[in-house]
Amino acid sequence: MRNPAVETNSPTERILILVAVCLAGLSMPVSFTGPAIALPAIARALDGSPLALNWVTNAFMLGFGSCLLVAGTCADLFGRKRVFLCGTLGFALSSIVATRASSMLALDLLRALQGVASATALSAGAAALAQEFEGEARTRAFSVLGTTFGVGLAFGPIVAGALIANFGWRSVFWSVTVITLTALCVGAKCIRETRDPGATGLDLPGAATFTCGLTLFTYAVLRVPDSRWTSPLVLGLLAASAVVTAIFVLVETRVRRPMLDLSLFRYPRFIGVQFLAAAPAYSYVVLLVLLPVRFIGIEGYSSVAAGQMMFALSAPMLVIPMLAGYLTRWFTAGVISGAGLLLCACGQFWLAQCEQGQPIAHMLMAMFLIGVGVSFPWGLMDGLAVSVVPKERAGMATGIFNTTRVAGEGIALAIVSALLASFVETKLRGTAFASVDARILAEAASRLVMGDLSTAVTMLAHATTADLVKLYGAAFRLLLYVLAGITVLSAVMVFGFLSHSKLPHLQEQEPDVEPASRQSRTGAAVQ
Template identity: 35%
Template sequence: MSTNSDSGTAVKRPGLGLFVIAVACVLLPVSLAGPSVALPEIGEYLHADLTSVQWVINGYDLTFAAFMLASGSLGDLVGRRRVFRIGMAVFAGALLISAVAPNMLILDLARSVAGIGAAGVLTCGVASLAAMFEDPAARAKAFGVFGTSVGAGLAFGPFVCGTLNTQFGWRAVFYVPALIGILLLLASSTIGESRNPRAGKIDWAGTTTFTLALFALILGLLEGPQLGWGSGLVLGCLIAAVVLLGLFGVVERRVADPMFDLSLLLQRRYAALCLAVLALVFGFTPLLVYLPAYYSAVDGLSAAQAGLVLMMLTVPTLVLPLVTGYLAKWVSVRVLVLTTVVLTGAGVAWLTVIHPGAGALAVLGPYLVVGIGIGISFGVMDGAAVSAVDPARVGMAAGMFNTVRLGGEATGIAVVGAMLAGVTGAKIAGRTGGFDTRYRAQELANMVNQGDMATATSSVSPSARPAFQELLSGAYTNALHIVLWSLAGLCALAALILLVLDRPDKAASTAGEGVPAGDPAEAPA
């Protein structure tokens, strides 16, 4: 798809449209990473179990991933500004419902609906930028602003939401972005309307099977530690996920306009980059989600304090994409991609120095290394992915790549959550005999994984609480270390795959350089 052939209406002041889209794209990562700092308070206030609390993040990420390509296709058909506005209305409305939710079921459902709205905002916002800024230089500047906006949301989201949670309560984490979203909806007339006159049909069959497969997989992973991996529900979900993924593959091979062109995965370099981005999101996104709960449970930090500590991890992601643009003039993109995976894995492995009472200086080094690695990836991975395929397939390749990234985030959050809960429970099991707690080992593990150390320790006599907290903190920390080593190993494996599959040749020697970046905007569409 070429944006030059799109039909659309001119906008007298495209800078205002850029501002609206940029602010909207700040809200999207804020709504992913930000609420993670409020999960302990949400679980305590709504008396929720660990699985339902995890769906506050997983529900949003899952629908965001599953509906991104469908939203882009819908925007091509009926108008990108129209779908952007519908998406923003859905996003803001769902956040308002989240803010007033009386129970976890309503909150989780509202968050899932917010993810659908976010998909429309991102895909059609980015595609609208390409249509509004046809001059290559102006378009490059516009997408520079867009990238900085996404980085800013990711960098400052946990701190801002942590401060809102500490000062005004967890509902403010949803109220404030919702109100900003409403203002953006009112200002969205500044965005030019555009559509693709050659757009194909929406692949609803692929969207449905893909969404159901992700849902079944994540539900099975989250319920595994709670019900046992041999339970009927867990096995049924995991089997259903495999069957639905197979059905998805069949559907995509038969429909005229697939959301996933599976033949792209036969290209070695593109497949390697998809695996690399999976390793990166597994190694990074779960840290944003679960470290706030660790700091709350083990060190007793408030949401604002946890968000402030995490800025050591997130701020480099705001700065490094700009630096990467300059590095790419002298360093090959192949080397940069390999570097981002190696740095992320090394930083995650180094983070095993974390322990109860560890100060900010103890984790500053590993946080910076991970943040630098992920920041480099923000500046290089998408360009490398789209340059690995024929120019005519750039839009599909970028859309697939972003869907793999978001689907990987949702799956990574679920996998890490299951590992933390399961390993913590295993570490506690058999060691509570000397305490008069009424809770089972897995129940205690769930509490500390939610950041609720107080409820767990209050179940024993006051004189036994220090020793009991030490036991729970040690089990939780051991589980976190095992998870971190596993994620580091995944990054190491991804680095080896890159070395094998992404061998330099004539076609790939300039990958990422000279990318038809005028069309990164087509990525989500």
């Protein structure tokens, strides 16, 4: 292994390293948006229940979010290049096997493996970038990475729609295989091996309790449409999740080198960055899954048309993140991010007014406004994330940030799906279907949320397609109002914690956290 203290890569090699990491990053949003477009086709092919179909997206997000902290630690301990290559290879292999999945269970398990591998590649790749670039160059590099995510979000639905229409839903997994193998080849040639000299080992108890707690909570929320919030099963799962999470906190306060340094939460800017990381989940990410289901399953658009419509939501990601970085010359990152979230909330409120039968241009403009608003914080989050810890702990920094972001997205998707199912069921109870058995109503509501309109019509006697489409639209409108309120609250929190935080050249001002040389004092206090 080369010594990073005496050897550095040439400018061309650094660009190729950035290309490799961006390609690995590109596979993540494509793997998220592509299967979302394919859900109706997957449901027809594999005959999945609503709960099993939910896991197509949630298994990936859960695997990704629960393993990011471990992946960051592994990158610091075993080497960023080695972990990056293992992650990209694992992602490619799991994607290839997913093309042969013959059951919902097999597909869900493979989606979880994809999430773990993607987390490994992205966390190690981001840590490698932090070693190659300094100051303003690092800010630009992470802005490019954020823009790459935007490209995946923007074109993923379009490409997925075209692939599904011409080659079937399994072709979506072949597309990410090609992207990831390219990242593997470029990274193997150009990334130099670096490690954290202070890394001491893996925090296995912390990793196990964190993953277990997150899994229990996600499963509890996914059971809500079938079992309700007050059922013994859901309450038991939530209680178990709380207990395991408390054990995780206890473990992290006692180990010498924790997976998650809880002392960081004493610093306002660190807390603000975590709020900023979670904010897009409710303002944007959940719509990447719910809107394709609505367009294809409820309103009858083709997968190609739905993919093209989703471009209005994600297209701003191609430009606005770079504009956000440019605006930091005059405004702080917190102000730009908070203003973007307020703009996003306006788009959500506008979208709530768009009903079926109105000109499609109204809906597309509302979606575009949401995309513009969320793109401003999206372009600043990654650069802020690596500025909250010393350079040597870059793997932990990206792990914490991306865990908050992706775990928040998985939880948000589960909660919002359960909330939409509750709204649909409430609307059903307020109509002529009130006399129908409660279990049938709950199942019908779950089917509507998953876009299975035909089954819902069959389950409800005397129901017409037009009635259920109108009812679903009313429930979706109510959901958008709730999301807009959450987005406004997120903007307020970001203004409060980050309004004075600029996007700094990381070496030019004192970070908000203690440097590594002073962390021994914190460690002694903990011990």
